Amino acid sequence: MSNDPKRWVAGHVSVLPKSGIRDFFELVAKMKGQDVISLGVGEPDFVTPWHIREAAIYALERGKTYYTSNLGTPELRKAIAGYVAEHFHIGYRPEDQIIVTVGVSEALDLACRAFINPGDKVMFHQPCYVSYHPSIALTHGEPIAVPTYAKDGFALTAAALREAWQPGAKMLMLNLPTNPTGGTCTKKQLTEIAEFCREKDLLVLTDEIYSELTFDGTHTSIASLPGMAERTIFLHGFSKAFAMTGWRIGYACGPATLIDAMMKVHQYTMLCASIVAQEAALEALQHGWDDVLKMREQYHRRRDLIVRRFNEIGLTCHSPRGSFYAFPDVAKTGLSEKDFAVGLLQQERVAVVPGNAFGVNGTGHVRACFATSYEQIVEACDRIERFVAQGRAKR
Structure with missing residues (x-):
């Protein structure tokens, strides 16, 4: 009998690749203390605003250390309903159409486990966030990657969906604006996608965690379009716009029957999100919008700098309409x-993520996160320019 513990690992887990982001940043971790500028991990460089942190401290001082409803505190769900109605023009009932989760990642996992049967086909656009394909695979679904391209600003189109569609497709995953490209869709493009989803009777998961960080034009949620709220799970959270990554707090909104199905999985796994994080999130929604606007202004300024510098260096880069990538x-x-990412890290101490970590359509690109200081971006771009120039000189 083998003594290898691998014999107990489930087959679908054993073949699951590790995150390309985390694999690369193991290299970065080994260079600790070597003046590395990281344009890699997608995390705001801003600390959570003080009044949000203070709300959590006050909650602890009042002894708020207990479980909440599986769905989340009524106060937070009511605030979420108001926020989503104001900013996304979608109406949800706090009592049965909203569930508070441990980050958007848990909301995505709950949706996959609640709605995907073995063999169901799930469409998603690529390049995409690293967890989408594995989340489908872990629930024994069949992923269908739909390509997007730099020439289109990495916007998803209904035409691409029609070309990729296969019989048995049940769900479409959207992430707009997109990690890693910053691509998004116009209202016209979304209207055409919505028409396709209704025609093919697709359930839609729309992850809009970067929506507040839209720089050009206005953000439209597909759930706000006619005939879409009843077939859409709206995923959102606090990590990016409110600089609350470590709080691990997100939410999902949708038809009551579908939210109830997600709650069944949630109650047997996570039970509820941290009450302290929920108290902080409530403060963020009630009094944090000015903080969002101030941070977005800084991201916008940084975006303009890094895109201009990349193009001047000769690394063709579209201007992302949203996110901080x-x-x-x-x-x-x-x-x-x-090789570009590893060489840049080793020679110039700048960390970016290889684009193929986000799927085959990321080949030939790297992701550079501009959620770091303006001064650090200036220095990073100077180093990148030097690295590229040295490569040209060698050729």
Whole structure:
């Protein structure tokens, strides 16, 4: 009999690849103390605003250390309903159409486990956040990647969906604005996508965690379009816009029957989100909008800088309409995306993420997160320019 513990690992887990982001940042971790500028991990460099932290402290001082309803505190769900109605123009009932989760990642996992049967096909656009494909695979669904391209600003189109669609497709996952490209869709494009979803009777998961960080034009949620609220799960949270990554607090909104199905999974796994994080989230929704606007202004300024510098260096880069990621094309350097990222890290101490970590359509690109200080971005771009120039000199 084998003594290898691997024999107990489930087959679908054993073949699951590790996150390309985390794999790369193991290299970064080994270079601790070597003046590395990280444009890698997608996390705001801002600390959670003080009044939000203070609300959590006050909750602890009042002894709020207990379980909440599986769905989340009534006060927070009511605030979420008001916020979503104001900013996204979608109406949800706090009592049965909203569930508070441990980050948007848990909400995504709950939806996959609640709605995907083995063999169900799930469409998602690519390049995409690293967890979408594995979340489908872990629930024994069949992923269908729908390509998006730099020439289109990495916007998803109904035409691409029609070309990729297969019989048996049940669900479409959206992430707009998108991690890692910053691409998004116009209202016209979303209207065409919505028409396709109604025609094919698709359930839609729309992850809009970066929606407040829209720089050009206005953000439209597909759930707000005619005939879509009843077939859409709206996913959102506090990590990006409110600089609350470590609080692990998110939520899902949708038809009561579907939210109830997600709650069944949630109650047997997570039970409820942290009450302290929920108290902080309530304060964020009630009094945090000015903080969001101030941070967005800084991200906008940083976006304009990094995109301009990449293009001046010769790394073609579209201007992301949202999020805090740039996705430059590094193919002209003659290096693969991984060799570019590793070389840049080793030679110039700048960390970016190889684009193929986000799917095959990320090949030839790297992701650079501009959620770091303006001064750090200036220095990082100077180093990148030097690295690219050295490569040209060698050729």
